[in-house]
Structures are given as structure tokens and as C-alpha cells.
Amino acid sequence: MSKPLILVGAGGMGRMWLQAILEEPGAELAGIVDLDIEAAQAALEALGRPDVPTGQDAVALAEETGAEAVVNVTIPQAHHPVTATALNAGLPVLGEKPVADTLPRALSLAAAAEATGEFFMVSQSRRYNQQLYTFRDEARILGPAGMLVCEFFRAPRFGGFRDQMAHPLLLDMAIHPFDAARFVMGTEPVSVYCEEFNPSWSWYVGDAAATAIFQMESGARFVYTGSWCSPGRETSWNGQWRLTAERGSVLWDGERAPLTDSDAPVHHTQIPGAGIAGALAEFLSALSSPTSAQWHVARVGSGSLRSWKRRSGLQV
Ligand SMILES: NC(=O)c1ccc[n+]([C@@H]2O[C@H](COP(=O)([O-])OP(=O)(O)OC[C@H]3O[C@@H](n4cnc5c(N)ncnc54)[C@H](O)[C@@H]3O)[C@@H](O)[C@H]2O)c1
Incomplete structure (x- = not known):
């Protein structure tokens, strides 16, 4: 029904x-x-x-x-x-x-x-991406991940609430790769050091650029660098990624199939649906057997903000 x-x-x-x-x-x-x-x-x-x-x-x-x-x-x-x-x-x-x-x-x-x-x-609609699932599946067979890096550089002119937000990049966009990093690495962050700032030419009221270094439970690091006022040679909306692990590396440009140097067979997991359709399908299925909501995402995004305000690392 x-x-x-x-x-x-x-x-x-x-x-x-x-x-x-x-x-x-x-x-x-x-x-x-x-x-x-x-x-x-x-x-x-x-x-x-x-x-x-x-x-x-x-x-x-x-x-x-x-x-x-x-x-x-x-x-x-x-x-x-x-x-x-x-x-x-x-x-x-x-x-x-x-x-x-x-x-x-x-x-x-x-x-x-x-x-x-x-x-x-x-x-987190960007989680429901078949290439991201493939990235995760390919990363899994390479042994423990050492480092995951995501670069995001775009220059959208939205108008509306994003132009007025205090932290447009961290709260409205970086939250997607923060979620994707947890998904790909299969581990949660325990601390973050973040610097956020607004380039002189930025058309945003709040800070539109940031770099954050997360220490994960596994000991690995996730490094994110992004800007929402970076014209020219833009990355995809998903960003550009490199995962380096014990037995190899995976590259993903955010819009084509991930590239890996491993020949080992990979079990490919299917997404429940693409983008918001996947989130809606999971919501409807969860209504019959509710599981815990994705609170950690909020703590990770906000932790980056508080780290920047204190200019020091922060436990999340
Ligand atoms: N997952 C994604 O890829 C993605 C992409 C874009 C936006 N978003 C998110 O979607 C949300 C909406 O973004 P948008 O771009 O559609 O914004 P928008 O400004 O285009 O639309 C927001 C709408 O909400 C209405 N609204 C505001 N306060 C309301 C209230 N109290 N009760 C009822 N209606 C109210 C406004 O009148 C407006 O029509 C944001 O949280 C944004 O971060 C997610």
C-alpha cells in the first residue's frame, strides 16, 4: 500500500x-x-x-x-x-x-x-550514486584505507539563501562529501581540524572556501578542500577523489566510473534508487522497520565550523 x-x-x-x-x-x-x-x-x-x-x-x-x-x-x-x-x-x-x-x-x-x-x-541524496557505491566496493578490496582526499571547486551563482548563509560551503555542500567519505571508508570521524575563509572576490556573505582534515576511527585521514567561488577548470558536483589503501588506489572524478589499479574481482552493490529517489525508497522501507537516523552527519559538519572558530582540532 x-x-x-x-x-x-x-x-x-x-x-x-x-x-x-x-x-x-x-x-x-x-x-x-x-x-x-x-x-x-x-x-x-x-x-x-x-x-x-x-x-x-x-x-x-x-x-x-x-x-x-x-x-x-x-x-x-x-x-x-x-x-x-x-x-x-x-x-x-x-x-x-x-x-x-x-x-x-x-x-x-x-x-x-x-x-x-x-x-x-x-x-543525503548524493550517497545514492552507483559510481559512489562502486568506489566503495573497489576500495573495500584494497585493504585498510590510509587516506581519502576530495577536492571540490565550482563557482555557482545561486542567489537566495545560500548567498546569505554564514557557512554556505560547509553546511550546504561539503556535508555531501563528508557523508560520502564515511560511506566509502566505512569508518566514522573522531576529530577534525578545519579552516574556513572567504576569498576576497567571493560573492557570498559567509565563508565560501574551506579545508578540513578528519581523523577517522580506523586511524585513516580524510582531507577535504573546497571552494564555491572558484571559476575555471571546475570539478564535478561530486568533487574529485583519490583513495589510497594498502594494496592500491582508486580515483573518481565524480561523474565517470571510478578507476582502480586492482584486478581483484569486485562485488558490485546496487543502489536502492538514484539520488533523492534512493533516499525516498529507504525512508519508505524504514517506516516499516525504523533504524537510527543519520545524526553523525550534523556533528561532522558543525564540528568543522567549531574547529575553525577555535582554530584548533576538535573531537566530533
Ligand atoms: N540534496 C541536494 O542535492 C540538494 C540540492 C539543492 C537543495 N537542497 C536542499 O533542499 C532544501 C531547499 O532548497 P531549495 O534550493 O529548494 O530552496 P528554495 O529557496 O528554492 O525553496 C525553499 C522553499 O521553502 C519555502 N519555505 C521556507 N520556509 C518555509 C516554511 N517555514 N514552511 C513552508 N515552506 C517554507 C519557501 O517559500 C520556498 O518555496 C535546502 O535544505 C537545501 O539545502 C538539497
């Missing part, structure tokens, strides 16, 4: 989620919420579904339509109020990254999920 969902947020990413929900057989779009009702209606009309109910309050629309879960695709500052209200009303939530705009609010959402017993999952 398909799960009736309320989608909150009809902006650029909300429209992508709208399509993913309509294409997912296990989900049914019960309604769409936005502070800007016209944006919600326009998104529905663009997909030929003007019949779907709209509103400005997710819990009220869920009660009206009988929806059983919420997908929160609002701006980061609205993640906490929208998700906390839904959890407190007994609705499980699939939220866009970041968990929240600050670590205290992210922890407060973890507490709300625990206190209410409702499932809360944060979508």
Missing part, C-alpha cells in the same frame, strides 16, 4: 521531490505546503497535478488529507520548526540536508525524534 505524504517546500529542490514522489509507487502525494501558496500551486500545475491540495501548515493539511508522513524540503532555517512540529504531531519526517541550520537545533530534532518515537531521516 502506498504511503500518503505531505511535501513541504515548493522551491527548486521541492519540485524535484515532487517529481520523485509522483514517480515512487510506494508513495502518494497527499498535499503540498509552502508559505508561498502560489509557488505550491505553480509546482503542481507544472507537473499536471493541480488537483492536489495545498496549504501553509503541514500538520493541518496532513489532518485534512489523512497523510501519514512529511517530506521537509524547506530552507535550512525552517528545517527545525517544520520537522519538530510534524514529529510532535505524530508524523515521521524525511528532511533535506542539513539536519538543521545549527548544531543545537539539529540535536533538538534528534531529541524530538527520540521523545516522540517518530522516525526522522535526513536525505
Whole structure:
């Protein structure tokens, strides 16, 4: 039976989620919420579904339509109020990254999920990438990883909330490779040293460049260097990667098949779906057997910020 969902947020990413929900057989779009009702209606009309109910309050629309879960695709500052209200009303939530705009609010959402017993999952859509799974599968047969390096250099002109955020790169983008590094290395970070800054020509209010060194539980290091105001010779949106391990290395440019020098047979794991469709499929399957949400991602991103503010390494 398909799960009736309320989608909150009809902006650029909300429209992508709208399509993913309509294409997912296990989900049914019960309604769409936005502070800007016209944006919600326009998104529905663009997909030929003007019949779907709209509103400005997710819990009220869920009660009206009988929806059983919420997908929160609002701006980061609205993640906490929208998700906390839904959890407190007994609705499980699939939220866009970041968990929240600050670590205290992210922890407060973890507490709300625990206190209410409702499932809360944060979508890390870039995890659901067949090449990233192949990268992980190829890395696994090379023995213990020594170091994983990711470089990310792009120059997007977004306008909107990212231009105004205090930490646009770390909180809105670097969180993806931080998650991917945990996935590829199969180990969690224990400490991080990070420097964040804003190049003189940056068009962002907040710091748009950073370098972070994570020490992982295994003793390996993950090194991330990125900039969101780096015109020319841009990397892919996934960044450019090198993993060096005991018996070889893997390279991934983020958009083509990873390259390795090992001939050993690899067991290739299939993704549950691509991008947000994969996150939605995992959310729906988790609703029948909930597992713990991805809190560590929030701590890793925020840990980088606090390390930079203290100019010292930090336990995460
Ligand atoms: N996974 C990815 O690859 C990816 C890509 C882009 C954006 N995102 C994330 O998706 C989220 C949304 O980003 P976007 O680019 O769509 O932003 P956006 O600004 O285009 O749209 C946000 C929408 O949320 C609405 N909104 C704001 N506060 C609200 C509230 N309290 N209640 C209801 N609606 C509210 C706004 O009116 C707007 O329509 C962000 O968290 C962003 O980080 C993820």
C-alpha cells in the first residue's frame, strides 16, 4: 500500500521531490505546503497535478488529507520548526540536508525524534550514486584505507539563501562529501581540524572556501578542500577523489566510473534508487522497520565550523 505524504517546500529542490514522489509507487502525494501558496500551486500545475491540495501548515493539511508522513524540503532555517512540529504531531519526517541550520537545533530534532518515537531521516541524496557505491566496493578490496582526499571547486551563482548563509560551503555542500567519505571508508570521524575563509572576490556573505582534515576511527585521514567561488577548470558536483589503501588506489572524478589499479574481482552493490529517489525508497522501507537516523552527519559538519572558530582540532 502506498504511503500518503505531505511535501513541504515548493522551491527548486521541492519540485524535484515532487517529481520523485509522483514517480515512487510506494508513495502518494497527499498535499503540498509552502508559505508561498502560489509557488505550491505553480509546482503542481507544472507537473499536471493541480488537483492536489495545498496549504501553509503541514500538520493541518496532513489532518485534512489523512497523510501519514512529511517530506521537509524547506530552507535550512525552517528545517527545525517544520520537522519538530510534524514529529510532535505524530508524523515521521524525511528532511533535506542539513539536519538543521545549527548544531543545537539539529540535536533538538534528534531529541524530538527520540521523545516522540517518530522516525526522522535526513536525505543525503548524493550517497545514492552507483559510481559512489562502486568506489566503495573497489576500495573495500584494497585493504585498510590510509587516506581519502576530495577536492571540490565550482563557482555557482545561486542567489537566495545560500548567498546569505554564514557557512554556505560547509553546511550546504561539503556535508555531501563528508557523508560520502564515511560511506566509502566505512569508518566514522573522531576529530577534525578545519579552516574556513572567504576569498576576497567571493560573492557570498559567509565563508565560501574551506579545508578540513578528519581523523577517522580506523586511524585513516580524510582531507577535504573546497571552494564555491572558484571559476575555471571546475570539478564535478561530486568533487574529485583519490583513495589510497594498502594494496592500491582508486580515483573518481565524480561523474565517470571510478578507476582502480586492482584486478581483484569486485562485488558490485546496487543502489536502492538514484539520488533523492534512493533516499525516498529507504525512508519508505524504514517506516516499516525504523533504524537510527543519520545524526553523525550534523556533528561532522558543525564540528568543522567549531574547529575553525577555535582554530584548533576538535573531537566530533
Ligand atoms: N540534496 C541536494 O542535492 C540538494 C540540492 C539543492 C537543495 N537542497 C536542499 O533542499 C532544501 C531547499 O532548497 P531549495 O534550493 O529548494 O530552496 P528554495 O529557496 O528554492 O525553496 C525553499 C522553499 O521553502 C519555502 N519555505 C521556507 N520556509 C518555509 C516554511 N517555514 N514552511 C513552508 N515552506 C517554507 C519557501 O517559500 C520556498 O518555496 C535546502 O535544505 C537545501 O539545502 C538539497
